[in-house]
Amino acid sequence: xxxYKVLALGFVSLILLLPSLWLVSANMEGDALHSLRTxxxxxxxxxxxxxxxxxxxxxxxxxxxxxxxxxxxxxxGHAALSGTLVPQLGLLKNLQYxxxxxxxxxxxxxxxxxxxxxxVSLDLYLNRFSGPIPDTLGKLSKLRFLRLNNNSLSGPIxxxxxxxxxxxxxxxxxxxxxxxxxxxxxxxxFTPISFANNLDLCGPVIGRPCxxxxxxxPPPPFAPPC
Numbered sequence: 001x002x003x004y005k006v007l008a009l010g011f012v013s014l015i016l017l018l019p020s021l022w023l024v025s026a027n028m029e030g031d032a033l034h035s036l037r038t039x040x041x042x043x044x045x046x047x048x049x050x051x052x053x054x055x056x057x058x059x060x061x062x063x064x065x066x067x068x069x070x071x072x073x074x075x076x077g078h079a080a081l082s083g084t085l086v087p088q089l090g091l092l093k094n095l096q097y098x099x100x101x102x103x104x105x106x107x108x109x110x111x112x113x114x115x116x117x118x119x120v121s122l123d124l125y126l127n128r129f130s131g132p133i134p135d136t137l138g139k140l141s142k143l144r145f146l147r148l149n150n151n152s153l154s155g156p157i158x159x160x161x162x163x164x165x166x167x168x169x170x171x172x173x174x175x176x177x178x179x180x181x182x183x184x185x186x187x188x189x190f191t192p193i194s195f196a197n198n199l200d201l202c203g204p205v206i207g208r209p210c211x212x213x214x215x216x217x218p219p220p221p222f223a224p225p226c
Contacts, residue, residue: 029071030057032088040083040105046076070094077101077123084108090115101147102126109148114139121145125171129153133172135160142166149173156180157201162187170194181205 034052042048049061058065064073071092082104089098090112096119106128113122114136122143129151137146138160146167153175161167162185170190178200181187192206202210 027056029092030054032086032091033057033060033063033071033074035086035088039086040081042079042081044080046079046081064097066094068094072118073097073099075099076103079103081105085110087112089113092116094118096120097123099123100127104128106130108132109134109153111136113137116140117142119143123147124151125149127151131155133158133161133177137161138163140164145169147171149175151175153177157182157195173197177201180210 030052034050037047037050040047046062049059050057050063051060054060056065056069057063057071058069062075062079063071064075066072072094073096074092075097077099078101080103081100084107085100085105087110089095089110093115095116098113098116098119099121101123102125104127105124108131109124109129111134113119114134117139119140120142122137122140123145125147126149129148130153132155133148133153135158137143138158141164143164144166146161146164147169149171150173153172154177156179157172157177159182162182164186167186167189170187171194173194173196175198177195177198179202181195181201181203183203183205187205190205195201195206202208202213
């Protein structure tokens with residue numbers, strides 16, 4: 001009998017603990033998004049509903065949650081936002097869509113975004129981001145859309161990105177990237193348009209020899225059919 005009492009008490013304790021765990025998770029996500037709000041300038045007050053005193057951020061505009069009240073989408077495209085991103089965004093473990101395109105956000109892309117392992121779409125295009133593309137983005141194994149075009153990103157394209165087998169759409173054009181364009185893994189699917197207007201990129205993919213490398217082999221001569 002005592003054994004059953006212990007089991008019953010343990011079960012009741014677990015039931016009482018679950019809401020607390022959910023509140024901790026919800027508050028953590030709310031805190032992360034509120035950190036983002038405080039680092040951004042918001043002239044049109046699109047983030048006015050982001051109230052940190054609420055239990056969770058699921059009632060905020062431009063935020064979508066799943067049935068477990070965990071954030072799965074942040075939609076802030078065309079919002080006239082400026083400022084910088086914060087590493088706390090990496091705490092949104094169930095985030096699938098991070099849409100921050102067509103703003104004036106500057107600074108570096110936080111390497112912590114590599115912790116968003118549920119991410120399907122990362123759209124940061126048409127901003128003012130600078131610095132390198134984080135190598136950690138190669139950990140986003142579910143990513144299908146990666147659009148970082150029309151920024152001021154510099155440095156090489158991380159080889160880790162070629163390991164994202166799910167990647168379907170890639171746009172790194174109109175930046176200041178340099179070095180060899182990878183052509184292995186998922187990058188074998190992409191054409192020069194994905195890398196256009198990066199004057200210091202080179203390699204067979206874009207038809208521009210890298211300094212010190214031998215010229216590309218000419219195509220075989222045309223042989224008319226018999």
